[in-house]
Amino acid sequence: xxxxxxxTKIYESKNKQxxxxxxxxxxxxxxxxxxxxxxxGAGKSSLLRCVNLLERPSNGKVLVDGIDxxxxxxxxxxxxxxxxxxxxQHFYLISQKTVGExxxxxxxxxxxxxxxxxxRVKELLxxxxxxxxxxxxxxxxxxxxxxxxxxxRALANNPSILLCDEATSAxxxxxxxxxxxxxxxxxxxxxxxxxxITHEMNVVKEICNRMAxxxxxxxxxxxxxxxxxxxxxKPLTQEFINSVVSFEIPDEILKxxxxxxxxxxFKGEVAGEGVISDTMQRFDVKGNFLHGTIEYIQxxxxxxFVMELQGEKSTVDEAKKYMEQRGAVVEVVKHV
Amino acid sequence: xxxxxxxxxxxxxxxKAFQETVVMIGIALAISIFIGLPLxxxxxxxxxxxxxxNRFVKNIFGFAVNLVRSIPFIILxxxxxxxxxxxxxxxIGPVAxxxxxxxxxxxxxxxxxxxxxxxIDKGVIEATIAVGATPWMIIKDVLLPEAKSTIxxxxxxxxxxxxxxxxxxxxxxxxxxxxxxxxxxxYRYDNTIMISTVVILxxxxxxxxxxxxxxxxSLDKR
Ligand SMILES: Nc1ncnc2c1ncn2[C@@H]1O[C@H](COP(=O)(O)OP(=O)(O)OP(=O)(O)O)[C@@H](O)[C@H]1O
Ligand SMILES: [Mg+2]
Numbered sequence: 045x046x047x048x049x050x051x052t053k054i055y056e057s058k059n060k061q062x063x064x065x066x067x068x069x070x071x072x073x074x075x076x077x078x079x080x081x082x083x084x085g086a087g088k089s090s091l092l093r094c095v096n097l098l099e100r101p102s103n104g105k106v107l108v109d110g111i112d113x114x115x116x117x118x119x120x121x122x123x124x125x126x127x128x129x130x131x132x133q134h135f136y137l138i139s140q141k142t143v144g145e146x147x148x149x150x151x152x153x154x155x156x157x158x159x160x161x162x163x164r165v166k167e168l169l170x171x172x173x174x175x176x177x178x179x180x181x182x183x184x185x186x187x188x189x190x191x192x193x194x195x196x197r198a199l200a201n202n203p204s205i206l207l208c209d210e211a212t213s214a215x216x217x218x219x220x221x222x223x224x225x226x227x228x229x230x231x232x233x234x235x236x237x238x239x240x241i242t243h244e245m246n247v248v249k250e251i252c253n254r255m256a257x258x259x260x261x262x263x264x265x266x267x268x269x270x271x272x273x274x275x276x277x278k279p280l281t282q283e284f285i286n287s288v289v290s291f292e293i294p295d296e297i298l299k300x301x302x303x304x305x306x307x308x309x310f311k312g313e314v315a316g317e318g319v320i321s322d323t324m325q326r327f328d329v330k331g332n333f334l335h336g337t338i339e340y341i342q343x344x345x346x347x348x349f350v351m352e353l354q355g356e357k358s359t360v361d362e363a364k365k366y367m368e369q370r371g372a373v374v375e376v377v378k379h380v
Numbered sequence: 381x382x383x384x385x386x387x388x389x390x391x392x393x394x395x396k397a398f399q400e401t402v403v404m405i406g407i408a409l410a411i412s413i414f415i416g417l418p419l420x421x422x423x424x425x426x427x428x429x430x431x432x433x434n435r436f437v438k439n440i441f442g443f444a445v446n447l448v449r450s451i452p453f454i455i456l457x458x459x460x461x462x463x464x465x466x467x468x469x470x471x472i473g474p475v476a477x478x479x480x481x482x483x484x485x486x487x488x489x490x491x492x493x494x495x496x497x498x499x500i501d502k503g504v505i506e507a508t509i510a511v512g513a514t515p516w517m518i519i520k521d522v523l524l525p526e527a528k529s530t531i532x533x534x535x536x537x538x539x540x541x542x543x544x545x546x547x548x549x550x551x552x553x554x555x556x557x558x559x560x561x562x563x564x565x566x567y568r569y570d571n572t573i574m575i576s577t578v579v580i581l582x583x584x585x586x587x588x589x590x591x592x593x594x595x596x597x598s599l600d601k602r
Contacts, residue, residue: 096510125512136507139602140525149521153513181601197511207510 046072051104053090064090066261077238079248082258088241096128126154129198133210135190137182144178150200168196188219208240224250245288257281270341303354304380309373316347319370327363329355383572401556404474405542408481416486420493431515445487477554492534496527529600536592
């Protein structure tokens with residue numbers, strides 16, 4: 045488990061202080077794939093870098109499996125870092141060393157016996173799908189392949205945590221997907237906790253189970269990805285969610301709509317269409333779909349529909365109440 | 381103007397002078413790499429934000445380097461006569477000249493090494509820190525390999541500077557090509573020797589540049 049307790053990071057530059065992270069407390073459970081989202085400068089990297097103390101927090105504690113890293117001596121810290129893998133947006137491989145040597149470097153840092161290194165390098169290369177690239181230099185690899193080497197290096201010493209700082213931001217969408225798949229596989233097979241930073245909601249939707257949203261150094265919202273996608277609370281969170289599941293109905297259309305416009309949310313097992321058609325039969329209201337989709341987040345369906353309801357106000361209200369009873373979350377987008 | 385038969389008769393002298401120059405430069409280069417490389421690394425890793433950050437050490441060595449570099453070579457040469465006398469026993473000859481050449485080249489090369497290391501992406505260093513590597517591993521397997529090509533270019537530059545300095549050292553007893561040029565070309569208006577030495581130096585420097593560059597390129601895997 046990874047726990048941030050009141051982490052604050054203040055950067056002292058020449059004549060002013062910049063608050064990178066502002067009193068963040070966060071718990072990340074073992075086996076989680078935890079996404080941290082936020083705009084540039086929100087403090088995501090600063091927070092992540094406090095985990096392996098690439099950045100020392102100005103205040104607060106980071107507990108990795110119950111151990112406060114800030115209290116360790118420098119050699120103890122090095123040992124602790126062996127168990128915290130990290131990958132980066134720009135990969136940061138040693139350019140003058142082959143892929144195999146880059147991975148072996150991490151193994152040597154852990155004082156792996158010489159005769160075991162090569163075997164382990166082969167294993168790691170197989171895991172990331174680069175078996176034939178052992179003797180190649182990083183410059184000859186594509187971005188996706190470089191990131192795979194980065195992942196192999198990070199996993200070399202069987203870490204319990206993998207930190208990913210914008211690990212897919214330099215990659216095209218297809219390569220991004222393949223790297224995300226690999227990360228998910230690693231999480232499932234090896235049980236490694238993954239903390240990943242991104243500004244792309246798609247990445248979170250793809251693989252994270254929990255997430256936090258950061259703004260101005262603070263965590264403003266935190267929870268299960270599914271719940272946050274279903275009902276984002278803070279405006280910034282809504283903005284991020286809208287970037288992947290957008291339900292903005294153009295004003296042009298809203299203007300011409302005569303009835304009440306509502307947004308319906310069906311979580312998980314509740315079959316949205318069934319509820320809606322039952323409602324239409326039971327009540328004297330006319331329904332008109334404006335928008336609708338079923339998103340799968342963490343393999344759980346999330347039905348979202350925007351519709352116009354026409355009819356007597358009291359009947360419309362009763363219909364809404366009925367849908368709520370059947371498990372829908374009803375939100376009025378526009379009153380009559 | 382260029383007296384070819386005379387040139388042929390002078391060849392043994394020219395060859396001897398060339399050898400002296402090579403000895404001077406060779407010794408000075410070996411010493412400046414041996415001391416300047418660790419010094420350059422030290423200047424870099426004690427810098428702000430690096431793993432052996434140490435303002436005190438950085439300032440002391442930085443000051444010493446700047447001090448030597450701010451003294452004109454011709455003055456350094458004379459000022460180091462006592463030291464040379466202690467170390468070599470004489471102030472005459474190429475070996476004696478190599479003392480002051482080394483003293484001048486060490487800080488020069490150290491600064492070149494430091495700036496080569498500065499060119500390395502800090503992210504690469506951080507990534508290896510995150511992996512749990514020791515400072516020694518980082519110096520040996522990250523800093524030096526990553527800066528290898530630029531350090532080799534630095535060696536080329538140092539040799540070329542040494543060629544220039546060696547001519548100066550030659551004039552006050554060091555021997556070598558510079559000595560030859562001054563004795564014959566300057567004091568005796570001997571154009572043949574003058575032209576020969578200039579041509580030899582030009583070829584020598586070009587050759588070093590060419591070899592250094594080829595070598596640096598062939599080692600770079602980027
Ligand atoms: N080394 C540093 N020195 C001074 N200020 C810094 C330093 N690193 C980060 N900051 C500041 O701290 C704040 C948070 O930066 P951080 O890099 O953590 O943001 P981020 O969310 O990772 O942004 P991005 O998405 O651009 O990577 C910013 O205001 C930034 O300018
Ligand atoms: Mg960042």
